[in-house]
Amino acid sequence: MDNERLKLKNQLCFPLYACAKEVVRSYKPYLDEIGLTYTQYIAMMVLWEHETINVKTLGEYLYLDSGTLTPLLKRLESAGFIERNRDLNDERNVIIKLTLKGEALKQPASMIPEKIQKCLPITQNEAEILYKLLYKILDNK
């Protein structure tokens, strides 16, 4: 039995898991100001880029499935940020579309990335190295 390898500090997955949680958590004060959770925020980011998108494609961008997205999108709809409508050309699809209120949220949201970057204790160079390694793993999934 490999005792050493089984220790928490020797596993890559644990700092990945814990670090992701902590960094996401550090968004909360800023996201509270604009009334979004982190997952809602990244969903809105895709919409600010694409205007309209169906649930499946949104899920491919975010690595999330309809089990997570359907209730999340219903909450964004209740908050007035998006509209959800069946695609008339293919009724299987639900098309997500920004409302004016959702579009307007883009401006205050655009201030957040810089604030977060400032409180990360790594250089721009280190961030790029980290970014590349993470996508190397992610692209493999």
Added chain:
Amino acid sequence: MDNERLKLKNQLCFPLYACAKEVVRSYKPYLDEIGLTYTQYIAMMVLWEHETINVKTLGEYLYLDSGTLTPLLKRLESAGFIERNRDLNDERNVIIKLTLKGEALKQPASMIPEKIQKCLPITQNEAEILYKLLYKILDNK
């Protein structure tokens, strides 16, 4: 408004968040075999190292609070892997202790890290770079 910075692909947090989810998810088939979730698995890892520990200290290792740990530990207790007892010297503390069944789980669990490492598309050297950067961020929290 900084449109470029607001794009999903330009944020460090997103690949961190998505990568952590996907890697944790890749544990599932192996963890299913021994009847643990990922969070239960990392809690057990701390116990395999420490034998006994209170909830607060366990939470400091795992970056989790009692709101997550209390129900999780109750499930591990129901499954027969641990015991939960009040510390007689200080009744505020709950002492977590492995059962024989929990101790026995260490052996099949010890096979998992190697299996995971093999399916990660990065070199040992890259894993170490990643590890160090993640802890640099984590230690700052």
Added chain:
DNA sequence: ACATATAAAATTGCATACAATGAGATTGTG
């Protein structure tokens, strides 16, 4: 045309996460 296969969302069930609050025990200080 019609039965079958496939596709997209929604639903269900379970287990986290975490902020906020509550309850009980202990400690520090006047």
Added chain:
DNA sequence: CACAATCTCATTGTATGCAATTTTATATGT
């Protein structure tokens, strides 16, 4: 000693995540 502050754990409420299943719609083969 009294008692306020602190500490530890549990509870509550909300929002994910995700596997598995169901529902509805579309595509495909004969």
